[in-house]
Amino acid sequence: MSDGPLIVQSDKTLLLEVEHERADECRKAIAPFAELERAPEHVHTYRVTPLALWNARAAGHDAEQVVDALISYSRYPVPHALLVDVAETMSRYGRLRLEKTDLYGLILTSTDRAVLAEVLRSKKIQPMLGERVGEDAVAVHPSERGNIKQALLKLGWPAEDLAGYVDGEYHSIELAEGTWTLRPYQREAADAFWHGGSGVVVLPCGAGKTIVGAAAMAHAQATTLILVTNTVSAHQWKQELLKRTSLTEDEIGEYTGSKKEIRPVTIATYQVMTTKRQGTYRHLELFDARDWGLVIYDEVHLLPAPIFRMTADLQARRRVGLTATLVREDGREGDVFSLIGPKRYDAPWKEMENQGWIAPADCVEVRVTLTDDERLAYAMADAEERYRFCATTPSKTRVTEALVRRHAGDQVLVIGQYIDQLDELADHLNAPVIKGETRIKERERLYQAFRDKEIQVLVVSKVANFSIDLPEASVAIQVSGTFGSRQEEAQRLGRVLRPKADGGGARFYSVVSRDTIDQDFAAHRQRFLAEQGYAYEIIDADDVLASE
DNA sequence: CAGGATGCAA
DNA sequence: ATGAATGCATCCTG
Numbered sequence: 001m002s003d004g005p006l007i008v009q010s011d012k013t014l015l016l017e018v019e020h021e022r023a024d025e026c027r028k029a030i031a032p033f034a035e036l037e038r039a040p041e042h043v044h045t046y047r048v049t050p051l052a053l054w055n056a057r058a059a060g061h062d063a064e065q066v067v068d069a070l071i072s073y074s075r076y077p078v079p080h081a082l083l084v085d086v087a088e089t090m091s092r093y094g095r096l097r098l099e100k101t102d103l104y105g106l107i108l109t110s111t112d113r114a115v116l117a118e119v120l121r122s123k124k125i126q127p128m129l130g131e132r133v134g135e136d137a138v139a140v141h142p143s144e145r146g147n148i149k150q151a152l153l154k155l156g157w158p159a160e161d162l163a164g165y166v167d168g169e170y171h172s173i174e175l176a177e178g179t180w181t182l183r184p185y186q187r188e189a190a191d192a193f194w195h196g197g198s199g200v201v202v203l204p205c206g207a208g209k210t211i212v213g214a215a216a217m218a219h220a221q222a223t224t225l226i227l228v229t230n231t232v233s234a235h236q237w238k239q240e241l242l243k244r245t246s247l248t249e250d251e252i253g254e255y256t257g258s259k260k261e262i263r264p265v266t267i268a269t270y271q272v273m274t275t276k277r278q279g280t281y282r283h284l285e286l287f288d289a290r291d292w293g294l295v296i297y298d299e300v301h302l303l304p305a306p307i308f309r310m311t312a313d314l315q316a317r318r319r320v321g322l323t324a325t326l327v328r329e330d331g332r333e334g335d336v337f338s339l340i341g342p343k344r345y346d347a348p349w350k351e352m353e354n355q356g357w358i359a360p361a362d363c364v365e366v367r368v369t370l371t372d373d374e375r376l377a378y379a380m381a382d383a384e385e386r387y388r389f390c391a392t393t394p395s396k397t398r399v400t401e402a403l404v405r406r407h408a409g410d411q412v413l414v415i416g417q418y419i420d421q422l423d424e425l426a427d428h429l430n431a432p433v434i435k436g437e438t439r440i441k442e443r444e445r446l447y448q449a450f451r452d453k454e455i456q457v458l459v460v461s462k463v464a465n466f467s468i469d470l471p472e473a474s475v476a477i478q479v480s481g482t483f484g485s486r487q488e489e490a491q492r493l494g495r496v497l498r499p500k501a502d503g504g505g506a507r508f509y510s511v512v513s514r515d516t517i518d519q520d521f522a523a524h525r526q527r528f529l530a531e532q533g534y535a536y537e538i539i540d541a542d543d544v545l546a547s548e
Numbered sequence: 549c550a551g552g553a554t555g556c557a558a
Numbered sequence: 559a560t561g562a563a564t565g566c567a568t569c570c571t572g
Contacts, residue, residue, distance in 0.1 A: 230564065257566045271565050275557085304558080384559065417561070436563045462562055483560070553570080 006030070008070050010079040013037070014046040018535065022073065027533060028348065029069040032056045033086075039530035040523070041538065051333055053086065054093040054158050058196070058342030063087040096152060096159040098145065104130075106145060106163055109137040115157060124151045146312030149338040158337070165197060165318045168222035168293020171264040174246040175218050182215060183208065183357065189345040190215035193320050199341030200300055200321040204349045204358055204532075205494025206472075209322040210240040213296050216320050217245065217265070222293020225286070226267045227307065229299050229466070231256050234267045236468050237298070241265065255286060262289045274306040281306070287314065297321040300340060301328050301487055308332070311339045320344075324494065325487040325528050350533040358497040359474075361506040363534050365522065366403070367514040368395040368541040378516060390516035391480040392421040397428055399541040400477055402548055403509055404429055404457055407475045411450065414459045415492055416479040422459050425479065431457035438463070447471050465491050472498035477509045484524030493529060510536070 005020030014034055016023060019042065033056040034046035056066065066086050070078050096119065097109050108129070110116035113136060119125055120138065128148045130139030140148055145163065152159045175182065182190075189201045189212045203209050217224050228234050234254055241247050253263030256272055266286070273283055287310060295314060297303060300321030303311075311319070321340040326333065352358045370378060374393055381389050404412055416422050419435055426433035432446050432455065443463075449455045451471045464470055465488055476496045482488050489510075496506035512522040526536055 269565070271558095275566060277567090387560075419562075463564095466563075482562090549572105551571090554568085556566090557564105 004073045004075040006070070006073040007076060008074045008078045008082065010082055012048045012082060012085070014048065014070075016044045016046060018042055018044055024533065026073040027531075029073060031348065031531070032059065032061055033066050033069075036527050036531035038523075039527050044530060048082075048086065050089050050092075050156070051337060053089045054337065055343045057090045057093040058160075058199075059344070063090040066090065092156060093158050094160040096157050098140065098149070098159050098161045098163045100163040101133075104133050104137075104139045106140045106142045107133055107137045108140050108148065108159065111136070119152060119155055119157055122151070122155060125155075142316075143313065145315035146339050149315075150312070150335060153334050153338045161197075161315070161341075163316075166291070166293070166316050168220070168317065169264075169291040170221060171223045171251075171293075172246065173214075173217045173221060173224075173265075175214060176243070176245055180244070182211065185345075185347050185352070185357075186212050186215060189347070190219060192345040194219040196341065196344040198319040199344035200323060200326060200336060201344055202323055202326050202346035204347070204352055204497065205324045205491060206358060206498050207324075207347065207352060209298070209324075210237055211244055213237075213298070213320070213322060214241055214244045216296065217241075217294060220294040220318055222318075223264045223290050224266075224294040224296060225290075225292045226265065226296040227270055227273065227298060228267060229270055229302055231258075231269060232466070232468055233298060234269060237267050255283075262286065264290070266290075270302075270304055270307055273310065274304050281310075284310070292317055294318045294320070297340060299323055300336060301325055303332075303336070303340075305332075308335050308339055315339075325490045327486050327528055329485060329487070348532060349529075356499065359499045359504070359506045361493060361496060361508055361534065363493070363508045363510070363526075363529065363536045365526075365536045365538045366399055366509055366511045366541050366544060367519070367538060368393065368399055368511065369514050370395070370516070387483065387517055387521070388418060390513040390518040392418050393513055395541065396421075396479050396511050396513070397425055399511060399544050400425060400479055401428055402544050403475075403477055403511075405548065406544070407507070408456075410456070410475045411453065411471075411473040412457045412475040412477065413464070413470075413473040413495060414457065414477045414479060415461075415464050415495075416459075417462060417482055418480055419461060421480060422461055426459040429457050429459065431455070431459050433459040433461075434463055435461040436463060443467075464495065470495065472496065473506075474500060474504065475507045475509070477511065479511050480518075481510075481521065481525055484521045486525055486528035489525040490528050493534070511541070 005017045005023045005026045007015040033052045034048050035052050037047050038045040067083050095112050095115050099107055101107055128144035132138050149159055193216055238252050251264050253261030253266040255266050255268035295317050301323045319340050353360050422433050434443055450458050493508050512519050
């Protein structure tokens with residue numbers, strides 16, 4: 001028996017003792033094949049999931065490496081059944097393959113006749129198939145390439161897609177390096193995508209995902225369709241591409257609500273693609289408007305369901321998804337895996353921090369205690385009012401004021417979800433507030449004043465989740481968040497991670513009501529960051545107030 | 549036809 | 559189970 005930091009249980013959960021001296025290296029070793037499930041103070045729970053194992057497999061890890069990692073960090077003997085299961089699950093990926101043949105077009109082949117027989121019996125699969133092509137292969141209708149991958153994943157037999165890609169229409173795209181250079185991880189990410197053919201690149205906020213996209217375009221040398229979440233992001237992409245590549249103004253088109261340009265490089269919003277009229281999608285022709293050689297999905301964790309359906313028909317095009325957090329709250333990770341592709345690259349946030357690409361950050365959860373009256377009101381509140389009630393308790397205002405005073409001289413963002421709460425905070429802090437109804441001009445004015453340090457404190461609503469031009473701060477105080485959204489928490493922390501001129505660190509406070517669902521949701525939101533190695537120090541609001 | 553206001557969807 | 563922000567389409571003005 002070793003003194004390892006990990007307890008491996010036969011239900012496929014892994015318990016990591018956080019204070020153990022080998023906890024960090026262990027976290028790094030298990031991250032490729034285990035997902036963090038719970039992250040309270042002392043023991044973090046990970047789960048070994050099939051999807052994580054298949055991502056690991058697609059990234060070139062084999063079962064032996066996974067088994068080695070488990071055994072070498074485990075405190076107790078690892079359940080044999082689990083090791084067998086890991087090996088069995090990993091071997092499922094790639095047992096089936098999609099290939100392209102001259103004679104039969106797209107075919108599904110197998111190295112294992114029994115597996116092929118099993119999936120051929122599926123009622124879901126049968127309509128997608130053509131004639132049997134010998135003992136170990138069957139023809140697949142080319143238009144079903146995406147659908148069959150989704151269906152096979154659901155059956156537990158994810159296919160490796162080796163059917164290749166069309167080149168698309170040639171278009172010269174060079175990186176305009178000179179005043180800047182591609183960072184090593186950006187190059188690695190673009191190369192990993194290119195060699196994998198299609199798939200997802202995961203990088204922290206502010207790590208330059210657009211530049212990875214540009215590098216992917218330089219690989220493809222082809223017309224490119226870029227899908228983004230909003231128009232601000234569309235403009236950002238265009239500016240960045242003009243700056244970083246040989247592309248000129250008239251080569252980049254914008255396909256949004258107000259403009260419908262189709263150019264060799266076209267940037268479209270998800271929404272324009274998913275708006276329907278009389279039950280049919282209006283702008284589907286954009287996908288066929290050109291012979292696109294590459295499709296880039298920005299913020300792939302937000303990909304709306306209809307885009308998945310459209311992507312099922314785009315399987316012969318190279319596809320790259322970019323994201324900071326591959327986790328989705330709707331559990332459609334499997335569709336990202338089948339339709340965009342496996343994870344091709346990910347850079348752990350903490351490693352980026354060590355290399356100085358992002359600022360080190362301390363995360364602090366500040367717990368406020370409800371007064372007896374509030375406790376009673378909370379207990380009596382309707383289910384739909386409860387979260388709002390505990391998330392917006394007046395005690396949070398006082399501790400937020402104290403935190404702002406503590407950081408006098410720093411640039412501080414106060415972020416929350418309820419407008420009433422934000423208005424009140426802005427009032428108390430004597431700070432301006434930016435919310436949905438704030439006009440663009442006014443927002444820009446306030447952002448600029450914040451950048452110029454004329455304003456030290458800015459109160460922002462959910463606009464902060466989207467707007468890219470929001471200036472970086474060194475302190476963020478979150479007073480309420482969207483239920484349990486992990487990706488929102490990551491975005492918000494990302495706001496303070498831009499490296500500081502003085503090399504100093506950043507601080508992220510999450511103000512939470514003790515013993516309420518606010519605390520539960522906060523714990524859920526923190527999971528993704530805990531997985532990235534960010535530990536939340538928990539302090540009492542009374543201590544903050546007392547220290548003044 | 550640019551730019552603003554309004555309703556609606558997911 | 560929810561609240562807030564957004565983007566699109568449409569209509570309107572000059």
